[in-house]
Amino acid sequence: MAPRITTxxxxxxxxxxxxxxTESELETFTGQLAAVLDHAxxxxxxxxxxxxxxxxxxxxxxVLRDDVVAPVLDREEVLAQAPATEDHRFRVPRIIGxxx
Amino acid sequence: xxxxxxxxxxxxxxxxxxxxAAEVLEEHLARIGEAxxxxxxxxxxTEDAARAAAAAVDATVAEGRDPGPLAGVPVAVKDNLCTRGxxxxxxxxxxxxxxxxxxxxxxxxxxxxxxxxxxxTNLDEFAMGSSTENSAFGPTRNPVDVTRVPGGSSGGSxxxxxxxxxxxxxxxxxxxxxxxPAAFCGVVGVKPxxxxxxxxxxxxxxxxxxxxGPFAHTVADAAALYDVIAGHxxxxxxxxxxxxxxxxxxxxxxxxxxxxxxxxxxxSADGMAPEIAERARRAADALSxxxxxxxxxxxxxxxxxxxxxYLIAPAEASSNLARYDGVRxxxxxxxxxxxxxxxxxxxxxxxAEVKRRIMLGTYALSAGYYDAYYGKxxxxxxxxxxDFERAYESFDVLIAPTTPGTAxxxxxxxxxxxxxxxxxxxxxxxxxxxxxxxxxxxxxSDGLPIGVQVLxxxxxxxxxxxxxAALESTAGSL
Numbered sequence: 001m002a003p004r005i006t007t008x009x010x011x012x013x014x015x016x017x018x019x020x021x022t023e024s025e026l027e028t029f030t031g032q033l034a035a036v037l038d039h040a041x042x043x044x045x046x047x048x049x050x051x052x053x054x055x056x057x058x059x060x061x062x063v064l065r066d067d068v069v070a071p072v073l074d075r076e077e078v079l080a081q082a083p084a085t086e087d088h089r090f091r092v093p094r095i096i097g098x099x100x
Numbered sequence: 101x102x103x104x105x106x107x108x109x110x111x112x113x114x115x116x117x118x119x120x121a122a123e124v125l126e127e128h129l130a131r132i133g134e135a136x137x138x139x140x141x142x143x144x145x146t147e148d149a150a151r152a153a154a155a156a157v158d159a160t161v162a163e164g165r166d167p168g169p170l171a172g173v174p175v176a177v178k179d180n181l182c183t184r185g186x187x188x189x190x191x192x193x194x195x196x197x198x199x200x201x202x203x204x205x206x207x208x209x210x211x212x213x214x215x216x217x218x219x220x221t222n223l224d225e226f227a228m229g230s231s232t233e234n235s236a237f238g239p240t241r242n243p244v245d246v247t248r249v250p251g252g253s254s255g256g257s258x259x260x261x262x263x264x265x266x267x268x269x270x271x272x273x274x275x276x277x278x279x280x281p282a283a284f285c286g287v288v289g290v291k292p293x294x295x296x297x298x299x300x301x302x303x304x305x306x307x308x309x310x311x312x313g314p315f316a317h318t319v320a321d322a323a324a325l326y327d328v329i330a331g332h333x334x335x336x337x338x339x340x341x342x343x344x345x346x347x348x349x350x351x352x353x354x355x356x357x358x359x360x361x362x363x364x365x366x367x368s369a370d371g372m373a374p375e376i377a378e379r380a381r382r383a384a385d386a387l388s389x390x391x392x393x394x395x396x397x398x399x400x401x402x403x404x405x406x407x408x409x410y411l412i413a414p415a416e417a418s419s420n421l422a423r424y425d426g427v428r429x430x431x432x433x434x435x436x437x438x439x440x441x442x443x444x445x446x447x448x449x450x451x452a453e454v455k456r457r458i459m460l461g462t463y464a465l466s467a468g469y470y471d472a473y474y475g476k477x478x479x480x481x482x483x484x485x486x487d488f489e490r491a492y493e494s495f496d497v498l499i500a501p502t503t504p505g506t507a508x509x510x511x512x513x514x515x516x517x518x519x520x521x522x523x524x525x526x527x528x529x530x531x532x533x534x535x536x537x538x539x540x541x542x543x544x545s546d547g548l549p550i551g552v553q554v555l556x557x558x559x560x561x562x563x564x565x566x567x568x569a570a571l572e573s574t575a576g577s578l
Contacts, residue, residue, distance in 0.1 A: 010459065017418060017462045018425075018439070019455055020447045033460055035517045040407040043476050046483075053478030054485060056308045056338075057294045057533025057558075063337040077201045083432035090427050095438045 004034040107173045107267035107321040111214070114172030117161055121154035121172030125216055128174040132218070132265045140240050141260040142219040143179045143189055150174070153216045160214070168214030170328060175210055176260035176269040179220035180227055181312070182301035183207055190303045191235035192225045194449025195430040204301025205336070206270060206312050206329045213328040218266050221256030225451045226421065227277055227305045229253050230522040231513065234453040239510055244286055244549060248507040251281030251522075254315070258285040261315045268325050269315040274305050275409050276502075276526025278313045279538040283502035283551025286540045288322045288568070290314050291526075293558050294533030295340035297326075298333030306416035307338075309409075309530040319539065319569045323347035326561065345559050350566040355390050358567065361397030361495035363555070369524045370406075371504045375544055380501045383541055383552040386574035387499070387567065397491045397498065401483035405528040408484070410520055411464045411477035412531070417454075418461030424449060456516060481531045488532050492557045497567045501525050502538040502551035525553065535561050539568045542578035 010030045014021045021029065075088065084091040113119040129147060136142060160167040177183065180190045182200035189195050203211075210217065224234040232240040232255025242250040243263040250259040254271025258281035261269045271278040273291035282289025290313040297312045304310065314325035330344035362384045367377045388394040426432035426445035433448050435441035450458070464473040491498060503522060513519045529536035535558070538551035552571065556564035 005463065009463070013459045013463045013466065016466070017455075017458045018442045018446050019450070019458065020443050021455075025452075029456060029459060032456060032516050033463065035515075036410055036460060036520070037473075039517055039520075040411055040473065040477075043404050043407040043411070043480055044472060046404060046476075046480065048476060048479035048483070051479040051482050053475060054481040055478055057485075057531075058338060058340075060338070065334070073201050078428075081198055081201065081429040083426060083430075092427055093435060093438045093441050097437065 004037045005030060104264045104317050105267060106318055107170065107316060108324055110173050110267060111169060111171050114157065114161065115167060119172070121157040121216060122151070124172050125150055125154040125174055125218070128218060128266060131263070135243070135263055136265070138241060138246055139243055139259050139263050140238060141176065141221055141256045141263060141265055143191060143222050143237050143256070144187055145219040146186055146217055149186065150216050150218050153211065157214050157216065168212060169324060170210070170268070171214035173215050173268055174218045174266040175215045176219055176221045176257055176266040177207060177217050178223055178254050178257050178269070178271045180223060180272060180303040181207055181270060182303070183217070183220065186220065188220065188303070189236070190226050191223045191237055192449065192451070192454070193236045193431060194424045194445070198430045202301060205298035205333045207301065209329050215268070221254070221260055221269065223256055224253035225454050226303065226417070227253040227272055227274055228417070228453050228457050230276070230280055230519050232256060232281070233510065234451055236451060241510070242285055242507050245507065247509055248548070249284065249510050251284035251507060253277040255281045257315050258282055258287055258289065261285070261287045261317060267317060268321060270312055270329070271315055272302055272310055272312050273530065274309045275413060275530050276523040278315065279502050279526050279536060279551065279553060280522055282315055282538040283540070283549065284507040286549030288316050288319055288537065288539055290322050290326060290537040291529060291535060292326060292330060293535045293561065295338050296330045296344050296535070296559070296561070298336040298339050300333055300335040304420040306413040307420060308416060309413060319565060319572045320348065320351055322537070323351060323565045345561040347561045347565045349562050351569040353566050355387050355392040355567055355570045358392045358497065358563070359495045360384060360387050360392045360394045360567065361491055361498045362394065363402065363498050363500045364396050364398050365400065365402045366500035366525045369504060371521055371524070372501065373505050373544070376501045376504065376550055379541055379550050380499055380552050383571055384499050387570060390570055390574065397495055399487045399491050399528070401480060401487045402528040404480045405484060405531055406520065406524050408477040408480040409523070409527040409531060410460070411473045412481065414457040414461030415464045415474050416461065418458045418465065421454070421458055453516070484528055485532045488528070488534060488557070496563050497560070498555040500553045500555060502553045506544045506546055506548035506550065529555055534558055535564050537564060537568055539571050539575070541571065541575050
């Protein structure tokens with residue numbers, strides 16, 4: 001039987017999730033995720049043909065309010081919590097690199 | 101109630117003017133001062149704000165105005181509920197230094213009811229865990245036996261009530277995080293119907309499962325707290341618009357003629373200790389002796405709850421926790437460019453269990469696996485709801501154990517899957533969106549508390565609390 005999940009797949013998933021793992025973390029997590037996925041095999045084996053999925057316990061609908069001005073959080077108070085700001089905005093490091 | 105005073109007793113005395121809120125608070129702060137060093141229930145104590153709140157309650161009483169139903173009652177609040185001006189950590193490094201600019205709706209409602217918040221309680225990081233060991237601030241100890249865990253993730257709140265630090269506490273329950281620690285610490289813990297209590301200001305873990313709920317020593321105290329926090333909130337789009345059921349309405353009504361089902365699949369769940377299964381059956385027998393019609397009932401899909409939950413909850417968590425990117429609040433670890441900053445911040449800011457769940461969820465949602473894992477788990481969720489609905493055609497409430505075992509030793513469970521198995525009896529109610537509560541029901545042969553669950557259909561809180569109150573009144577004769 002092929003392994004449930006490979007270290008290469010775990011490394012890929014970590015990249016997607018913006019997490020850096022050491023080699024030993026990668027090994028540990030691979031074994032642990034495989035164990036959880038193995039346990040979930042009972043669900044895989046279950047015949048669910050024609051059963052609709054439930055994403056949420058409530059029938060969700062858009063909740064709208066009238067378009068009138070209401071109190072909102074103070075902008076400066078919110079920005080005061082940010083690691084870095086500039087000109088009343090969040091400041092982040094460079095996003096797009098220099099042209100080669 | 102372990103010799104601790106009841107919240108309703110405190111509120112009644114403060115409302116009459118027999119005791120001052122200030123005096124009640126100082127008594128509880130003194131108990132915290134004595135034992136908190138050993139228990140570590142709190143991440144943050146809020147003595148100054150509490151003294152101001154207690155003084156305000158006393159002033160209201162002196163002026164002859166209504167100080168609210170929970171006047172002067174000290175309350176401990178799980179540290180994943182936002183508190184304006186008071187740091188809120190979710191027991192994670194990634195929220196280091198963050199001070200919320202707003203209160204969670206439940207926190208505002210507590211204050212409006214005259215309750216006095218004494219502090220923010222420890223939890224498993226982002227509420228992911230069953231032992232409160234996954235905290236960036238270290239574990240909480242079980243007041244019943246300090247070598248053992250208090251359960252989790254709301255372990256700090258359960259311990260705060262059990263230790264007499266506060267008669268009431270708030271927790272959050274995504275897969276059992278209120279009920280399991282309540283069972284481990286010998287207190288009452290309630291997960292309300294999904295949508296009955298506003299989630300505004302609750303740091304999100306798995307949004308289709310999370311609910312905020314009460315801890316207390318007695319069913320009546322828990323009902324009083326439920327009645328304060330439940331109800332529609334325009335700030336939560338999943339808040340139910342109908343009036344919430346009154347939890348305190350039928351506490352004295354008894355169970356004569358009620359139909360009570362014992363859930364076969366949960367009584368015989370994976371790893372269930374025989375004496376805990378037997379205790380759930382004895383609880384049903386006690387209800388039968390009090391006039392209820394008791395029978396076994398099968399909820400077949402509940403068997404698959406754990407597997408479905410550990411795909412659905414991590415999937416939702418992986419999406420919810422994408423917001424911790426070092427841009428708007430909390431920790432930022434600098435990097436050369438924005439991606440490197442994201443990676444460094446998240447890698448240093450999140451603990452191992454949070455990373456594990458983010459990766460599990462990311463995997464379950466990733467291309468090629470979505471249908472096999474997340475899609476399938478969502479179908480199982482439908483089957484669980486259908487099976488519960490079928491059971492509730494014949495029964496008013498259901499009975500099940502809360503946990504497969506009693507509180508384990510700190511450091512004893514290191515394997516994640518073994519830890520997850522703690523939630524086997526509590527998860528089905530979260531997947532269904534139904535209310536459920538754990539009531540202390542005596543102790544096991546090891547001397548540790550056992551909890552029995554009462555489950556009810558959506559918005560069935562009145563009958564759930566009614567049966568829980570009847571059960572509580574029989575626990576003394578165990």
